[in-house]
Amino acid sequence: MDLQLRDKVIIVTGGTKGIGEAISRKIAGEQGIPVFIGRTPESGKKLEKELRDAGKKCYFIEGDLNVPGICEQVVRKTLDKFGTIYGLVNNAGRNDSIGLENGSPDAFKESLNSNLNHYYDMAHFCLNALKHSGGTIVNISSKTALTGQGGTSGYAAAKGAQLALTREWAVELLPFGIRVNAVIPAEVMTPLYQNWISGFDNPGQKLKAITNKIPLEKRMTSSTEIASSVLFLLSKEASHITGQHLVVDGGYTHLDRSIT
Numbered sequence: 001m002d003l004q005l006r007d008k009v010i011i012v013t014g015g016t017k018g019i020g021e022a023i024s025r026k027i028a029g030e031q032g033i034p035v036f037i038g039r040t041p042e043s044g045k046k047l048e049k050e051l052r053d054a055g056k057k058c059y060f061i062e063g064d065l066n067v068p069g070i071c072e073q074v075v076r077k078t079l080d081k082f083g084t085i086y087g088l089v090n091n092a093g094r095n096d097s098i099g100l101e102n103g104s105p106d107a108f109k110e111s112l113n114s115n116l117n118h119y120y121d122m123a124h125f126c127l128n129a130l131k132h133s134g135g136t137i138v139n140i141s142s143k144t145a146l147t148g149q150g151g152t153s154g155y156a157a158a159k160g161a162q163l164a165l166t167r168e169w170a171v172e173l174l175p176f177g178i179r180v181n182a183v184i185p186a187e188v189m190t191p192l193y194q195n196w197i198s199g200f201d202n203p204g205q206k207l208k209a210i211t212n213k214i215p216l217e218k219r220m221t222s223s224t225e226i227a228s229s230v231l232f233l234l235s236k237e238a239s240h241i242t243g244q245h246l247v248v249d250g251g252y253t254h255l256d257r258s259i260t
């Protein structure tokens with residue numbers, strides 16, 4: 001299947017590691033042009049070199065999306081280099097465990113800033129370019145928005161808001177033919193996940209308990225499987241899909257209650 005993403009410029013926030021890296025790689029694999037944003041220059045430059053050495057076009061922009069003004073700069077740098085933006089994948093985020101009891105109003109606000117605000121800012125500053133290109137947006141949310149997790153109010157609130165914004169933007173952008181969808185992962189082994197699981201007393205046991213509850217094949221979802229869903233939604237193969245929340249989790253969120 002030709003996803004028709006050749007030479008399409010697609011920004012992937014947090015596109016240098018984990019799920020974002022898998023998305024960047026898949027875009028490059030389709031001869032699209034991933035523009036990946038991350039805070040760690042080593043991982044961004046390494047990925048950029050690897051893809052360029054393989055004959056792919058790509059661009060790494062170093063930046064912390066929590067810092068005011070960065071999102072506008074990222075969009076400007078992308079337009080200065082390529083003159084167009086076809087896609088935005090809002091992906092950067094971190095489960096920072098700011099709970100109700102083990103949190104504070106300031107920490108909650110900071111969590112919203114680091115998990116939610118840049119989703120809006122990136123979409124806002126990309127909008128004109130997306131109108132010109134007839135482009136599309138995919139927001140990466142989390143199953144915590146649907147199930148809760150406990151002890152992570154800021155992250156869960158941000159992830160829920162991303163789903164609301166997916167519908168809201170899908171409606172607002174109908175007149176421009178800009179489709180907006182969300183992908184919802186649950187359990188994907190990435191640097192973020194590795195860090196989270198290592199916080200338990202017995203990470204191996206905890207991981208086994210989690211994967212045992214994943215209905216399809218009792219395994220975690222791979223970053224590549226998440227990326228494949230994102231690529232489909234970015235592509236013209238999804239040309240009549242907008243405002244959708246696609247849960248890619250081996251049935252973890254919706255099937256577990258029906259299985260004994």
Ligand code: NAP
Nearest residue numbers: 014017018019039040064065092093142187188190191192
């Ligand atoms: P990850 O392994 O930590 O990768 C996240 C990437 O985002 C990193 O490249 C990181 O860059 C970047 N990033 C984070 N905050 C940033 C900021 N403020 N500015 C610039 N870059 C930033 O995370 P992941 O597991 O792939 O998660 C990706 C998305 O999937 C997140 O939205 C997460 O909520 C969602 N998700 C993941 C899972 C899972 O099981 N892994 C489940 C549900 C939802 P640096 O390392 O350079 O800072």
